[in-house]
Amino acid sequence: MAEFWVNMGPQHPMTHGLWNMKVKIDGETITDAAPEIGYLHRGYEKIMEVREFQKNVVLTDRLCYVSSITWSHAYALACEKMMDITVPPRGQWIRVISLELQRIASHLMWLAAYGPDLGLLTGLLWALRERELFLDLIQLLSGARMNQNFPRIGGVRNDLPPDFDKYCAKITKHFREKLKEYHRLFHESKIFLMRTQGVGRISLADAINWGVTGPNLRACGLDVDLRRLEPYETYEEVDFEPQVWKGGDGGDSYARFMCRFNELEESCRIIEQAIKKVPSGAYRAKAPRRAEGEGFARTEDSRGEALFYVIGDGDDRPYRVKIRSPVFCTMAATPLMLRGNKMADVVSILGSVDVCVGEMDK
């Protein structure tokens, strides 16, 4: 049979968002692939130049609506470095808690999306069921379920609500039990292993050369976690273990799945420790309206390395903002993962990569 191109997107159940994966297939085997992105481009870097520093947090929230807090936090961190202010310890700890809550919610959304990708609709509803609990926690903390607008330059929007530690402890305890259920639904299923193991492999050298970061790079066996390597906030005081694929011969869908899945439990650990260590004091420092200089911050986002580079020229709005999106770089490497696999593996691979179109197209 002749080879032909198949559009998987922009309106397609495989794409979680608005983008197009063009796949060239020979029978069922993929011979080539070309991601086509930009459908959701909103010109973030330009819009941010005409808004005040503090008001930009509203925009960065919408970079990835599944993990708003991590993105706003990266922006706030860059601005703080530019303005040369330090966040009070309590604010830093609250940030750590909210970041990890957001990471769990984001990973659960990924897990929920990965289920129907493989034909397992039950996984979707189970993961969304527990995501609801973490959204409740975030709502308790910030007042909103999505686009929380929570991190602010100089700290966070508000203090911890009363009894927040008890709610956190209760929900993380419940969640750990549910993780065992997921384990039975996903890892113990022979068909799940058949669909993920050895599929969409990318070598460590390729992954580094193409700029793959975060859980996708850790799945190749490299221990890179910015929370460890370049600790921001109070991550160096927390005892946690970056989830790296240790089985050797990683870089496939299964390794990526395992890294993300184990991060769920690791984030629970961080929350439990952080909630005990929150000191009393102020949660927010006064940030100047106008600033001059350069701020550069990179953080471990749910999907990889998020980077913000902000330049101020003495005005009350940034002169230039640069955003590095982890998914944007990972997307460039997906043809490498796809080639040689079967057509049904497209969903297995792209699902494990965890695409968020909002941040990819900026």
Add this chain to the structure above:
Amino acid sequence: MSGALVSPDLFTLCKVLITGIMKIQSDAILAGAPVGSPVEPLRGLAYFLMEDWFLTFNAWMIAITIMVTWAAAIQLLTMMWIERKFYSRLQDRYGIMISIWSLPFWPFSWWAKRRNKPTHRGLGYLQNVADGVKLLQKENITPANADSAMFHTAPVLIASSTVMIFAALPFSEGFVIANMPMSLLFILAAFSLAPLGILIAGWASNNKYTLIGGMRAAAQLMAYEIPLLLAVVALLMYAGSLNVIDIVHKQEALLVMLGPIPIPAWNVFSIPQFIGFAVFLVAIMAEMERIPFDIPEAEAELVEGWLTEYSGMRFGLLFGFKWLRALAGSALVVILYLGGWSGPVFVTLTPAVGATVIPIPIIPHEVWFLLKVYLLFLLFVWVSWSVPRVRIDQILNIGWKRLIPLSLLAILLAAYLAALGPALGGIR
């Protein structure tokens, strides 16, 4: 002994019914048009109504109508309801809840309001009807570049071949339209016609997704149809007949008494047939296009597979008939391996009406049969909503490397035990 409600068979009952109705009409005409009256020629009509070929023709029509309504309307809706309700519970949600009180018109809305009934907290049986009505109202779109004739033929082919199964599939000894000597062969042949329709639909839609879906159906067909038939061959060594009713009768014999409980000699209670049963279950699941094997319409990568271009009720027909095939598949497993309609033996009530004794079964055969079919279908639903979908090359591997050797082993063992079993002390 428990008995069947429909006895001796559906056609005879219909014949009795239609003969009675026609007799009344015929007698009325004869009484209204006596010999010598001006309307005497009407007596010819009265004689025509009692012609045997006319009664037989009408009886067949009624029997077929009853069977199609029973299978393609009542049972189809029930199967869909069972699946939707059960997988909703697996997923920790309520599922469909439309009840008769949800109907937005008089008298239901009026009564629900008056009695303060919750309108959308029912059992949900009517949801599938509502979905059907919605699909009926939708436009049937034919793609501009589709092969129109073939595009319209495929749904007919699939739907008719599925209904065809029920010409030979019995719900009890009597509840069957045609009791053919080789009915099992007919059922299996009708079953395997649908992939042809899928291939036609996939090609005629002129769409890349549907084409891949259709081709997958053709490739998959080979992988499961052969072990399915080989497992049946192993079964025939024991049953000795291709008639499904004979196969069930053979299983009604007593195998062993477990205390006071008699264990019937179902085919699944034997070594070779159990292997065949396992193979048959997996293969019939692929035949039904249930989730681990619903590769032709893998909605994650192929949008809706070969169904993509169909819309409106044409889509509804193709989509809904999957459950009819699920019903036929489950029924076939029950008939071949699980003893069909033979339930535990229950005493019948035998009230004497005048001089004749009428046996009334407490739990009739039909109920036992449906109970088994529903339970088996629940198992299928359970499996298909807890596992992901396999890949096309993986199902080919499963079919050719696992199922075919297993079914060959079943044939070998069945042949050996059918010949030497009694000599070895009744091993089966």
